[in-house]
Amino acid sequence: MFVKVRLSAGLETSQFNSSILESHQNPNQTEPKKTNTPKNTNNMKKILLTLTLTAACTGAFAQGKINVLNDSLHYVINAADNSLLSGANYVVELWGHAGTAPGSMALLTTIGLNPALPGIFGPFNWNSSLPGAQASTFQVRVRDGSGGFASGQSDVFTMQPGGSIAYNSLINPGGTTMSTWAIGGAPVAGGGFGSIAVVIPEPTSMVLAGLGAASLLLFRRRQ
Numbered sequence: 001m002f003v004k005v006r007l008s009a010g011l012e013t014s015q016f017n018s019s020i021l022e023s024h025q026n027p028n029q030t031e032p033k034k035t036n037t038p039k040n041t042n043n044m045k046k047i048l049l050t051l052t053l054t055a056a057c058t059g060a061f062a063q064g065k066i067n068v069l070n071d072s073l074h075y076v077i078n079a080a081d082n083s084l085l086s087g088a089n090y091v092v093e094l095w096g097h098a099g100t101a102p103g104s105m106a107l108l109t110t111i112g113l114n115p116a117l118p119g120i121f122g123p124f125n126w127n128s129s130l131p132g133a134q135a136s137t138f139q140v141r142v143r144d145g146s147g148g149f150a151s152g153q154s155d156v157f158t159m160q161p162g163g164s165i166a167y168n169s170l171i172n173p174g175g176t177t178m179s180t181w182a183i184g185g186a187p188v189a190g191g192g193f194g195s196i197a198v199v200i201p202e203p204t205s206m207v208l209a210g211l212g213a214a215s216l217l218l219f220r221r222r223q
Helices: 018-025 037-062 203-222
Strands: 063-068 075-078 090-098 106-112 124-131 136-144 151-153 157-159 193-198
Touching: 063 090, 090 124, 106 124, 136 193
Parallel strands: 075 193
Antiparallel strands: 063 124, 090 106, 090 136, 136 151, 136 157, 151 193
16 A cells, blocks of 8 residues: 655655555564464374374273184083084083182173084184283183073183284183183094083983973972
8 A cells, every 4th residue: 555645845755655654653563473373283183183092002902802712622512422512502601700819700702603613613803801911710601592401611711811912712821822721521533622511401301300390380389
């Protein structure tokens, strides 16, 4: 913007830039400071993102990682004849608790028998709520999920769930797993050992049990 300044004698001066005049009128005036708000905001977003990712990774690593499976040294077998157990009706349950001190165990997770491999369950990679890289107590239980009375269980053992990326298996006695699940004591035809012997009641036993229960109920009613 340009202005004209007229002198008292009536002569017209040359044109001046108004900004120059303002600077002479306010010699102490300074230019406004530039702010770094956008840059500071970006830095703050990066810090928050880093903290969020760190917390997520820490939480993931804190979960004990377990590969739920067995092998030919820990077969699931029929207790009647040591044959390998198979069938979609059977449920494999993993029970346990944190630490190695005696205590009540809770149901942790369930899977089924491997349909392609009789006597085998898993592999199943599972993120547990148990602490990683610390020994915990476990027991594998097998039952008939269709309402039957067949059931069996392994010995109680300890092992260390994985504490980082790897999923430690229930059966590995070495490495970072240190499983104490002993080799089964029931030889299986064709090789291997049964570690979980499932007792399957015979139909006649079921009938006799039902008759006994009915008789007991009738006896109580007569009293």
